[in-house]
Amino acid sequence: MGKVTGFIEYERETSAERSPIERLNDWSEYQQPMPEHKLQTQGARCMDCGTPFCHTGMQLGHETIGCPLYNLIPEWNDLAYKGRWREALDRLLQTNNFPEFTGRVCPAPCEGSCTVAINDPAVAIKSIERAIIDKGFDEGWIVPSPPSVRTGKKVAVVGSGPAGLASADELNKAGHSVTVYERSDRIGGLLMYGIPNMKLDKEIVERRVKLLEQEGVQFVTNTEIGKDISAKELREKYDAVILCTGAQKHRDLTIEGRRSAGIHFAMDYLTKNTKSLLDSNLEDGQYISAEGKDVIVIGGGDTGADCVATALRQKCKSVVQFGKHPQLPAERAAGNPWPEYPHTFTLDYAYSEAAARFGRDPREYSILTKKFVKDDAGNVKELHTVQVEKVKNENGQLVTREIPGTEKIWPAQLVLVAIGFSGPEEEVIQAFDVEQDGRSCIHTPENRYTTTIDGVFAAGDVRRGQSLIVWAIQEGRGAAQECNHYLTKQTVSA
Structure with a gap:
């Protein structure tokens, strides 16, 4: 090779x-x-x-x-x-x-x-x-390629993120008639609204959606299962249903002052900005603005980095990103051997931008937010932190310990909480009455996508928890294969 x-x-x-x-x-x-x-x-x-x-x-x-x-x-x-x-x-x-x-x-x-x-x-x-x-x-090598024969079977896919789109693509190729339901106004899930345009141009997403439409996949937007259409209706109308609704139940900070105005979940911030950008090039003002504000992002992951990059483009006064872990090493640590993903220090696109704008990397490490303080109008004006370290307790377990004397007050008029998701939102899961596991995800047999309800399948983060895009696509493909087998057996037995 x-x-x-x-x-x-x-x-x-x-x-x-x-x-x-x-x-x-x-x-x-x-x-x-x-x-x-x-x-x-x-x-x-x-x-x-x-x-x-x-x-x-x-x-x-x-x-x-x-x-x-x-x-x-x-x-x-x-x-x-x-x-x-x-x-x-x-x-x-x-x-x-x-x-x-x-x-x-x-x-x-x-x-x-x-x-x-x-x-x-x-x-x-x-x-x-x-x-x-x-x-x-x-080069024009990628053109619509609809199936030459239709099976007569109909499948509903709930959720249009990467898992849902992969399921729809595979089942459509197999000749089934597929309809994708999305509660938002645009198709793509987190691809559309969770990832900012500078990482993934939305024309790229829309190009793929258009190709899927030309191949026969139908998309229904602004439709929420349990409100606009019931789970019962879907099961009666379709031969199978695949649930790909993701895992977007926000983790929150339950600390003093959390309800102050100006504190938002990161995904709400990113979603509103992208929607306004696509709807009006930000002219409608229907987004959370960082302009002229001291911005603090709580959470050290990729979503937090995207918030940093977005705030910079909105012309924030300053931006800092808090992480609870120490700075990563320059080389692999002994406990992170090849072929694991290397957890090493890198300068992501957002941090390069912050360094160019303000002269420094915006990340702060091993830091814990203790409380928010609001002004007389109820708006957040500052937050209080303390540095932390990992130490072993009397049982030899690693625990987080606050370091006395490291308390600090940070000015902030906009705080973005980017500490991940605790699991899937449960309305759709409960509407279909499928069994859940201990993490509130949809329960399926190991390495399978079949739920406890006949003809209902699950794939992506709603089944495995928050994960990578490649896992979502793989799950969508796997669920489609299993669903296709289910539909084919029905056809043969009939």
Whole structure:
């Protein structure tokens, strides 16, 4: 695969980024395409390792090892190196319904499990993946391909995130008539409203939705199950239902002053901004503005970083992001061995932008928010924190301890809570009366997608909990396969 000595001869390169200061003036994607010759060089770094781990797709504890979609990465790396882009596209689409999404927003566990990464920087798998699919669209190789025969079976998919869209795509290809129900006004779930435009341009999402429509998938927006249409109606109207409603029950901070005005969940902030951007280019004012404000983001993950980048574009006065963990090491820690995803220090796009604007990385580590303080009008004006450390208690367990004398007061007129999700919202689950597990997710047998109700399936975060986009697509594909088997058995027995 690739050039036998390529990983020795060539250095890793990834997609170039627009200047941080320049891109703060717009909402366009911050990454730029790589020239074709550079992509071929990166494909040459794939080292013919014999036993590739990049596409193993395993869950080991809380870690993802390799690509859950089992993408045939060494094969399309080799085809890209040889300039055989059309074949590379065919190979990529065998396992991944939406490489244009994963090539932009997946954290790339495949690269963490790349054999080259044992001693050197990993092959630039994600950049190559994005280039293959973008070239496919640019060259006109990707065209609608509706099924030649319809089975007469009808399936409803509830939720239009990556799991729902993958289920719909696979079942439609199998010849079933698929309708996707979405409670929002646009299709895409978190792809549309949870990820800001500078990471994933919404024209990319809409392009895929249009392609699915041309292939026969029907989309129904502004429709909430249990309010606009009942679960009973869906089960009577369709031969099967797949629930892909995600896991968007917000984790909250139950501390003093939480109800002060100006404190918002991160996803509400991102959603309103993107909706206003798409509806009116932000002219309608129907969003939460950071302009001229001291902004604090509580939560150290990717969603928090997206809030930082959004606040910068809204021309905030300052922005700080709190994380409860220490700063990550520059190299893998002993407890984070290959082929696990490397938890190492990186400068995400948002932090590069903050450093360019304010001269410093906005992240603060090992910090705990103790309380919010509001002004006489009820608006948040400051928050109080303390530094923390991990220590072992008398039982040898790691616990968090506050460090005396590290208390601090931070000015803040806008606070964004980005500490993740505790599980799925339960209205739809309860409407279908499917069994839940201890985390409130939909219960299914191990490695299966069948719920406790005949003909009702579940996939994505609503089944497995908050996870990566590649897991969502893999789950959507798996649920579709299981649903197709269920429908085919019905046809045969009839």
